[in-house]
Amino acid sequence: METFRKALECCFLKAIQTRGSRYTWANNRRGRSFTKEKLDRALANPTWKHLFKDGCCSVEPTVKSDHSPLVVFIGNRNSYGILHSKCSRMEAAWLLKEDCAQTIKAAWGKAASGEDLSTIMKRRLLNCRYALNTWNAKTNKKIPADIKEKLVKLKHLQENGRGEHIDSASNLQKKLTNL
Incomplete structure (x- = not known):
């Protein structure tokens, strides 16, 4: 000590x-x-x-x-x-709910056009972020x-x-x- x-x-x-x-x-x-x-x-x-x-x-x-x-x-x-x-963070507990995966699939599938793959990826990730935040506010409020x-x-x-x-x-x- x-x-x-x-x-x-x-x-x-x-x-x-x-x-x-x-x-x-x-x-x-x-x-x-x-x-x-x-x-x-x-x-x-x-x-x-x-x-x-x-x-x-x-x-x-x-x-x-x-x-x-x-x-x-x-x-x-x-x-x-x-x-x-x-700051937005994904909660591991969300994955235990079925509608979370559906929310991600729907957001990822939204049209994301851009000049290059990194722009498309960024838009898809932003779509997922927005959809998950909206879903979380409704589901886990x-x-x-x-x-x-x-x-x-x-x-x-x-x-x-x-x-x-x-x-x-x-x-x-x-x-x-x-x-």
Whole structure:
């Protein structure tokens, strides 16, 4: 441990501002043997802190581990959702629904003319992106709200629980995994 501390000092690494729960680990035992600790930290050197003055770390509720995930925001956390929302991602869970494959086939088959194959490919991919985003908004519109609601409940249980919450938290974690 002393070697680790020396490495932190040598690299001028210090914990960045953290929001959320004080604890990042729990042993998930019931009753009096329940324990919480702050084991995990986000670290940065002075150069990073100077570049990202509004940077901070958020302790999120744990769903699959006994350690809470840490999310580092490099800008104002309140504006993060605006920047993040421009990105489109395919969700693996979509493939479990039959109409997803049909949506992709229909979008891919739409006329995509262009001068070269790369232009045609780009248009087809954009068609799929648009169709999947539209399909997702209609088909799975309730899921993000359900996830958010369950994460808020789980975070509350994990922050305030003293061992009596383990069963409730475990049920929420299973529901979140399924969502």
